[in-house]
Amino acid sequence: MSTLRALAKAQALAAGVAQPVATVRHLHLAERPLVLVPLAMAGEANAPLAALVGAAPDEARLLIVPQPRNRQQRFAFAAELAGILLPYLDSFRGVTEAAPTDRGRDVRHRYADAPQLLVPNPAGVTFLRLLGRSTRFRRPDGDHPVHPSVPLLGRWLTFFAERAEHPGSAALLAMTEALTLHWATGQSAVEDLHLPALLGWIDPPAGLTGAAAAARAEDPTICPPAGPATDPDFDNRLLAPTIAAYAEAEADPVARAAAYAELERLLRDQLAPTWELMWRGVGLLRALPPGGRVAGRWDGDKDAFTGYAEHLDAGGGPQPRRDGAVAAAVRLHRLERALTSYAVQRAYDDPLVMAEHRLTGEAFVGDVTLADPKRVDDTGKRPVLRPRIQVVTTEPVPMPVGATLWSPARPAQKARVVFVTPGADGKTEVVLELSGGMGRGLTAPPGTVPEVGERLCLTTLSDAFLPAGNFPAPEETPWTHGGPPAAAPPVDGAGVAEGGAAPGSDGDPTEEWT
Amino acid sequence: MTSSARRLAGIRGGVPPRRHNARTIAALTGNPGCTRRAVLDSAGVDKPKLAERIGFPARFGQSRFAITRGNAFEAQVKADGGVELLRLVAERLGVPVPAGASWTDLGGADDLPDRHERSRAALTDPGEGAALFDHPLLGLDVAGQRVHLEPDLVAARLAGRFHVVEIKSFPVIDGQADPAKVAAAAIQSAVYVLALRELLAAEGHDPEQVSHDVVLVCPRDFANRPVASLLDVRKQLLVLRRQLDRMARIDALLADVPADFTADLTADPATLVAALSTVAARYAPECLAACELAYFCRHEARGHTTALGRPVREALGGINEVSEVLALAAGERAPDPEQAEAAALLRAAARLRADALAGDPA
Numbered sequence: 104m105s106t107l108r109a110l111a112k113a114q115a116l117a118a119g120v121a122q123p124v125a126t127v128r129h130l131h132l133a134e135r136p137l138v139l140v141p142l143a144m145a146g147e148a149n150a151p152l153a154a155l156v157g158a159a160p161d162e163a164r165l166l167i168v169p170q171p172r173n174r175q176q177r178f179a180f181a182a183e184l185a186g187i188l189l190p191y192l193d194s195f196r197g198v199t200e201a202a203p204t205d206r207g208r209d210v211r212h213r214y215a216d217a218p219q220l221l222v223p224n225p226a227g228v229t230f231l232r233l234l235g236r237s238t239r240f241r242r243p244d245g246d247h248p249v250h251p252s253v254p255l256l257g258r259w260l261t262f263f264a265e266r267a268e269h270p271g272s273a274a275l276l277a278m279t280e281a282l283t284l285h286w287a288t289g290q291s292a293v294e295d296l297h298l299p300a301l302l303g304w305i306d307p308p309a310g311l312t313g314a315a316a317a318a319r320a321e322d323p324t325i326c327p328p329a330g331p332a333t334d335p336d337f338d339n340r341l342l343a344p345t346i347a348a349y350a351e352a353e354a355d356p357v358a359r360a361a362a363y364a365e366l367e368r369l370l371r372d373q374l375a376p377t378w379e380l381m382w383r384g385v386g387l388l389r390a391l392p393p394g395g396r397v398a399g400r401w402d403g404d405k406d407a408f409t410g411y412a413e414h415l416d417a418g419g420g421p422q423p424r425r426d427g428a429v430a431a432a433v434r435l436h437r438l439e440r441a442l443t444s445y446a447v448q449r450a451y452d453d454p455l456v457m458a459e460h461r462l463t464g465e466a467f468v469g470d471v472t473l474a475d476p477k478r479v480d481d482t483g484k485r486p487v488l489r490p491r492i493q494v495v496t497t498e499p500v501p502m503p504v505g506a507t508l509w510s511p512a513r514p515a516q517k518a519r520v521v522f523v524t525p526g527a528d529g530k531t532e533v534v535l536e537l538s539g540g541m542g543r544g545l546t547a548p549p550g551t552v553p554e555v556g557e558r559l560c561l562t563t564l565s566d567a568f569l570p571a572g573n574f575p576a577p578e579e580t581p582w583t584h585g586g587p588p589a590a591a592p593p594v595d596g597a598g599v600a601e602g603g604a605a606p607g608s609d610g611d612p613t614e615e616w617t
Numbered sequence: 618m619t620s621s622a623r624r625l626a627g628i629r630g631g632v633p634p635r636r637h638n639a640r641t642i643a644a645l646t647g648n649p650g651c652t653r654r655a656v657l658d659s660a661g662v663d664k665p666k667l668a669e670r671i672g673f674p675a676r677f678g679q680s681r682f683a684i685t686r687g688n689a690f691e692a693q694v695k696a697d698g699g700v701e702l703l704r705l706v707a708e709r710l711g712v713p714v715p716a717g718a719s720w721t722d723l724g725g726a727d728d729l730p731d732r733h734e735r736s737r738a739a740l741t742d743p744g745e746g747a748a749l750f751d752h753p754l755l756g757l758d759v760a761g762q763r764v765h766l767e768p769d770l771v772a773a774r775l776a777g778r779f780h781v782v783e784i785k786s787f788p789v790i791d792g793q794a795d796p797a798k799v800a801a802a803a804i805q806s807a808v809y810v811l812a813l814r815e816l817l818a819a820e821g822h823d824p825e826q827v828s829h830d831v832v833l834v835c836p837r838d839f840a841n842r843p844v845a846s847l848l849d850v851r852k853q854l855l856v857l858r859r860q861l862d863r864m865a866r867i868d869a870l871l872a873d874v875p876a877d878f879t880a881d882l883t884a885d886p887a888t889l890v891a892a893l894s895t896v897a898a899r900y901a902p903e904c905l906a907a908c909e910l911a912y913f914c915r916h917e918a919r920g921h922t923t924a925l926g927r928p929v930r931e932a933l934g935g936i937n938e939v940s941e942v943l944a945l946a947a948g949e950r951a952p953d954p955e956q957a958e959a960a961a962l963l964r965a966a967a968r969l970r971a972d973a974l975a976g977d978p979a
Contacts, residue, residue, distance in 0.1 A: 109932035113942045146683030148788035291902035291926035335678030458969035
């Protein structure tokens with residue numbers, strides 16, 4: 104927690120309403136995001152109980168599982184969900200766009216837009232990940248056949264769950280995280296996980312403070328939990344008798360239909376408030392202007408979506424239960440790079456985020472007081488353009504002489520610290536030598552060198568391209584990491600013995616889900 | 618009855634102390650620095666009722682679906698005299714699966730002294746063969762009172778060592794389980810290890826006969842087939858011992874508690890609230906998941922930086938009150954010498970925030 108964010112929390116508590124911690128929206132928001140509010144059955148291993156799904160506030164579709172312990176009904180739920188999700192995904196596969204690749208030397212095509220899934224909280228992301236895990240190895244044939252769309256659903260859900268771990272991706276978002284990225288409440292991070300309480304702070308109903316609205320939201324009889332876990336009292340008092348009534352009415356079609364309708368009504372009542380909150384959250388986020396680098400990160404999601412769609416089109420198998428050593432190292436490296444770049448991009452896009460870095464001495468803001476845009480360094484073999492500027496700041500400048508700084512206004516330009524001179528009036532003069540971002544000639548084009556009077560932010564954070572690391576091929580996995588994996592497992596786990604416990608096995612199609 | 622025991626009984630009022638179980642003892646380790654909790658738990662006060670009485674009811678309901686599922690899984694694992702369980706445990710421990718094992722169910726009868734005696738006799742019987750003991754009745758001293766534990770657990774004696782076997786119904790999917798649930802199971806198992814060791818030591822046996830490796834049996838993946846994992850609970854044992862020692866020294870804590878302190882449920886709610894406020898709590902948001910009194914303590918801690926979470930408090934330089942933070946940040950208040958550094962940081966933060974929100978170009 105940065106001091107700046109912590110201070111925003113203190114201010115939120117005093118003001119009685121959440122305070123902004125961002126001035127722009129740091130994530131892409133689709134025109135028609137698919138909102139998914141899942142509920143799970145208590146005590147079971149990720150057994151779906153119900154879900155509200157839809158891409159617009161008035162398009163909510165309720166899916167329920169009247170007997171959540173029944174295997175057939177679970178897969179029927181998965182097939183029903185696939186019947187909504189897969190057509191939604193396909194709707195993004197019509198239009199493609201050209202994107203430069205290999206630093207502009209080549210062009211490849213990707214889908215012009217990508218799907219976006221929204222769930223209420225991180226537990227919702229976990230629910231989808233496990234639902235993906237429990238369905239992606241299923242088979243439409245064999246002993247326990249499922250609808251062909253079920254394994255496809257599993258693969259896509261796994262794809263989204265993996266994207267959700269990728270910093271800066273907006274393919275699958277938890278609403279609580281999307282909101283706390285932009286607002287600080289007067290309650291703790293634990294309490295912020297409760298979507299109704301969080302929105303109570305951000306957008307309290309008229310006449311209520313954020314604290315009062317959050318307190319009200321904690322009463323499960325007024326405000327059902329945002330799932331996937333249900334309120335135990337609801338389970339015991341309402342859900343259990345209704346499920347029992349449904350089960351007992353097996354022989355009587357009329358009574359069974361009535362029990363089913365009652366179950367639908369109960370579950371809809373539990374889900375509908377969260378549904379409303381999800382769209383209120385979408386509205387609040389949409390009201391913020393997007394940050395400058397948001398579209399670039401969404402391009403990454405479009406690339407990933409295109410890549411995975413092509414993998415499936417080519418008959419690619421499901422994601423393995425566990426990554427091999429090389430795949431895991433590559434993935435970790437990719438996530439680390441994404442995390443670094445995401446943090447830098449948010450700071451570049453948003454002065455309020457950059458302020459956190461100014462406070463910790465990673466950035467300062469000052470006024471340009473001198474500029475020599477024509478300065479040429481001819482001490483080397485060839486003369487090169489090396490303009491110098493002097494910046495005066497009231498902020499501390501802990502960067503040493505020789506350090507390289509960047510400015511969000513000119514991200515391609517490096518500024519090397521030449522002199523740092525603390526003044527008597529608490530101000531500091533910093534002389535910087537510039538290189539890059541000024542064309543190839545010995546004269547800087549207008550606007551490429553900061554002019555006297557310009558207010559400039561300089562930071563050690565760099566949004567420059569991070570080269571990818573080098574990793575061995577899987578068949579060259581060093582012995583320190585278990586050596587090369589055994590022969591590639593059969594696709595779809597075919598031929599794996601009952602139990603599927605063989606190391607490296609790709610899942611077990613006979614694995615029960617009971 | 619010692620003076621402390623009399624004092625604790627007085628605090629509780631005219632009711633017998635609330636019975637502890639492994640879950641409540643495990644919960645004691647959650648916030649060891651909280652005096653209020655140590656005193657109330659030592660006195661055996663019915664905290665859920667107390668919280669309700671003062672208008673801050675706890676929300677620790679359990680779904681009957683979860684209970685049913687837990688019982689069904691346990692029954693399944695223990696079926697057939699524990700044959701499957703014995704195989705799982707032996708394979709996980711890497712010892713040869715014994716051809717057979719005795720199965721002793723020590724549960725059943727309500728007569729506590731008799732059950733305790735049977736458990737003691739069975740567990741200290743110098744048998745060498747593989748044996749499984751179901752529902753042993755164990756005891757622990759908590760704050761000077763003997764607490765009986767009736768675990769739904771199995772103590773397995775294999776290759777001359779005892780292992781606590783804990784059966785839980787949360788799934789282990791691809792070798793991973795919910796970390797919070799594993800942590801809770803580990804600390805609960807540590808309570809049993811401790812109690813089992815005390816029982817052996819009291820009979821002159823080596824307490825180290827009880828392994829610190831606990832066997833956790835859970836459903837594997839999405840099915841009902843059980844899988845066994847080993848949990849090393851040495852760290853939990855340390856934490857537990859420290860907190861039990863602290864509660865054993867309750868005299869020292871009670872010395873700072875006002876003489877008229879009461880948690881008697883028949884008292885007036887206003888009296889109870891007034892009394893509670895005389896014994897310091899150490900509220901943190903994590904309490905909400907662990908302590909029945911947490912909603913009251915949270916209410917009381919309003920306006921304090923700790924209520925926003927420990928990381929927030931640290932980021933604010935450890936200043937206690939939110940109003941003080943804001944006054945220092947606004948420069949409306951001269952900082953104490955030890956706050957000078959924090960105050961400078963807060964002032965800088967406030968200025969930067971205000972600038973950025975005012976759209977000052979940066």
